[in-house]
Every structure is written in C-alpha cells, then in structure tokens.
Amino acid sequence: MGVALAVLRRLESFLLAILMLAMSFAYSANVLVRELAPGIASSLAWIDEICLFGLVWMVFLGLGLALERGRQIAMTSVLLKLAAPLRRGVKLAIDLTGLAFSLYVAQVSFTMTLLVLRSGQVSPTLDITMSWLYGPMPAGFLLLGMRYALELAGANERHAVQVDPSLHV
C-alpha cells in the first residue's frame, strides 16, 4: 500500500513537471518561430490547442497532490483554534464532504467523457477526440477523492503540513 502510494506520488509529480516544461517550451518556441520565420508560423496553430490540453491535464492531475501537501486554499484559522474534539469532528465533516463531492464529480465527468467519445467530436486543429479534454477530470477527481479517503483513514494530516510560504498563490 505504502509503496503503491509512493509510486503514484512520483508519477503525479513527474507528469506535472513534464507538462509544465513541455508547455513552456512549446509556447515560447512558437513565439520565436513567428518572429524569426513568420512563413512557417501559421502551421503552428496547433500549439495553442496542445497547450490548452496540457493545461487541463495539469490542473486536474494536480488536485490530489495539492490537497495532500496542504496547498488547496482554505480558511483554516478558525478550524485550527477549535478544541481538539470539536476540531476532529469538523475535520471529519470536511473530509467526508470532500470525498463525496470528488466521487460525484468524477462520476458525472466520466459520463461526459464517454458521451464525447461516442459523439466522435474532434478538436479543431489536432483532429483528436475531444474526450482527451474531459478525460483528466474523472482521473483528477478520483485522485482528489483518494486523498480525502487517506485523510479519513488517518494516513495523512494536511493541516499539519508546513507549507513553504513562498509557494502561496
């Protein structure tokens, strides 16, 4: 279990880093090409599209890691001041709500992904099925739901994580 989780974490962070680097490279290279060789630039319209796909993947794949590391935005100043038993109760409510909500969104977005896949709708320039755009949602919300479940099981305590303040957005 522990090993599987460690592998999953590495996979998530590896994919996130690769997406960020690839998008930055593709987009800035696109600008460079347009400035230096405007002739071939028009054929690079697909970069906008591929970067948007990358962004959507990055956003949803990052959900679980962000929760685990205490990075999801929440106003916890009141929560952290509550007496211990009350705080445990509220945290239980938060985690259960989070789990239910994540599973619900994962389920409806999975339905949506299948719907788009069957409709045969394709993207304007890459000509690939639009379900690639919806696919990361069920995956991401499953990862998020799993993290809420880990909090419920006591395997992680996100409110105790010391977040590096320079990472705040």
Added chain:
Amino acid sequence: MIALVLFVLALAMLALGFEMLLVMGLPSVLIKHVLYPDMPPVAIPQRMLGGVEVVTLLAIPFFIFAADLMARGKMAKQLADLFSALFGRYRGGVGHSTVAAVMVFGAAAGSAPATVAAMGRIAFPELVRSGFSERFSLGLISSSAECALLIPPSITFVVYSWLTGTSIAGLFAAGLAVGIVLGLAFMGLVAWEAYRRGIRAGDSSSSAQRWRALREAGWALGMQVIILAGIFAGYFTATEAAAVSVAYAILVEVLVLRSLTWRDVFAIAQESAVSTSVVFVLLAMGSLLAYFITLGEVQATLLQWAQDWHVSWVGFLMVVNVLFFIAGMFIDANSIMLIFLPTLFPLSSSLGIDPVHFGMVVTLNICIGMITPPFGLDLFVASSSLKRPVEDVVAGVWPFIWVNIAVLMVISYIPSISTALPRLLL
C-alpha cells in the same frame, strides 16, 4: 429561500475551514439538483471545463513558473541590491529601496504572498539594521507586496479580463499607474517615519558600485522590459510574454548566473504546476457557480434595485469598496472575483463606470483585504516566513492600511488616474 439556505451553508463551510473548491462547488451542485432537476448532470463538468480551457488563462501557469524560477534563483536578490545601491544614501533609504525592489519583483511574481516570502527574507534584516522598528518593517514588507497585484503582469488582471472581457493590455497599463501611485504613497509614509525616528541614511555607495549593481540586476530588469515593452508595443499577447519570460528565466538562472541546476528547474516546474492546479480548480468551480448565478437572474434583480433606488456611480463604488474590503479579509483574490464579478460587473457597466477603472478599484480593495486583520493572508505569510508573531505584523500594518484607504478613495473617485495611461499607450 433555498438560495438563502445555500448562502448560509457556503458561509458556514468557509468559516469552518472547508477547502475553497468545496465552498464554491458543493452549493453549485446542490442548486442544480434542487432548483434545476431536469438539467442533465453533465452540464457540471462542461461548465467546470469552461473555466479552465481558455487561451487567455494560459498566461497564468507561465507567470507562476517564471516567478518561482526568479524567487529560487539569484534575480530577486540582485533587484534588492540594485535598489539599495540607488536609494541607500538618503534618509531612510533602506525603506525606499525595499518599496522599490518589492514593487519590481512583485510585478514579475504576480502574487503578493509569494513576494512577501521571497523579498521579505532579503529586506527585513536590512530594514531593522538601518534603524526601522521591527513592527514598521513587517508592515512595510507585507503592504508593499500588494503592488504585485497591480503592477503588470498580474494574475489578478488576467482573471479579471477573462471574467469581464476587458482588454488585458488596458488593465496592465492602468495597473502600472495605480501601482506607482500606491508605491509613492508608501514611500511618503517611509519618509515620515524616517524623519520622526531620526533614522540615518544607509551605506552610501560610490557611483562605481551603483553601476555594478545596475549591471548585475540587468538580467532581472530585462525580464520586466521584455514583458512590458513586448505587450505594450503589441509584439506579444500576455500569454506569449508569459511563456517567453519562462524561457528567459530558465536561460538566465541556469546558463548565465548558474544559480539553478536543471534538476532544480524540474523540481520548480513540478511545484509551479501544483500552484497552477490550486488556482485553476477555483476558476473551474467559479465558472460553475457563475453559471447558476446567471440562471438565477441575480443580475437583473440587482439592476432593477439600482434603478429603483437611483443609485449613482459614486454610491455604487462606495458599496463595492465596503463589500470587497470585507470579502478580501477572508477570501483569496481569485475567489472574490469569481463570486462577485459576474453580478457586479454588469451593474457597474450600466452605471457608466469604465471597466478598466472598475478593475482597479476591485483589485485595490482585494490588496487591502490581504493585509487587513484578522485574516489577511499576507499577515500570516509575513509572520511565518520571517518568524515573527502575527500580533507584531498586525501592529505594524495599521499605518499602511490607512494610507491604502486614502489611495483607494483617490483611485475610486478620480477615474482618470486609471484611464489616462491606457489611452496614452494603446
């Protein structure tokens, strides 16, 4: 009635520490099931994706990544050195150079808390050494970081532009003017404090030293030049400028300054991606919430009220100021805009308020909220990154809040400060 129950539910969730994505997402899902049971549930992922899959918003991950690279590398420190070489010889010079360095760095970072953390560590010891009290120094650092939201490129403006259809370049130009006004107001406060406490001038630097500092900071300043000149001259869109600044930051920090290794860049990319996810999941939830607010015809109701009560733009901006100021104490900048703008922006347009001007008022309010006790985020970031009690930060920040409110009044009721520069540049 149902709307009221859901509103109270959302407030309770917010206060109890539910994640913001749940605070916005759960009520939206409940509205769908209770008020619109016939709507197919797949509308939910559709609306959420609509808040993420937007070309303009692609600028945000790139700006986050570029700022993280600068903060971890050497460029932040070089900016601080430059301004201390430039202003050090004046009375209270360290204070002025802190404001200037934080403004320039914060501009590139686009995030106030990140600026507090990155520049605070560099500036705080210098401020205290030069004779400013610890409290004043803490207040100065937390408040001048607000300029990060105003001086372009600013993530807040990118989100505002997407929500309201206002030109990004126009917002950036206006933000530059308003940010400089705010920075000068803070410098005025620094001058007064330095005079009152009899603080001496800092180390005076020779012109050779100043020249060297300028040359070293050239790389960091170059980033600003590329972004601003590129956007205002019409070379780049904001997204392109953001992507180019990532490439620039990597090249300079890794190849020229050798302050980061490729391994560092990979680790930073991964952290920046998580930050991006944190911001965008709110945009996704906000887009869902805004959809139901629109369906509920909240805008039309408010518009009717405004007409019935003969609300003028002066009165409206007063209400907006109070509302955003209070919201800013509790919620982060993006959530505030996502929750309130879909309703308030049409109203502001119908009262004839320039969209760029309205953007400045909204953003300045969010800035003030971030340093206002008891919950202003920057207070906690300053406290945790500089290892000082929150009470000290709060005590130090009050004079800055008053200056801020004065600037807010000026910006609210003299629209030309916001609208002049965009007209001139664009």
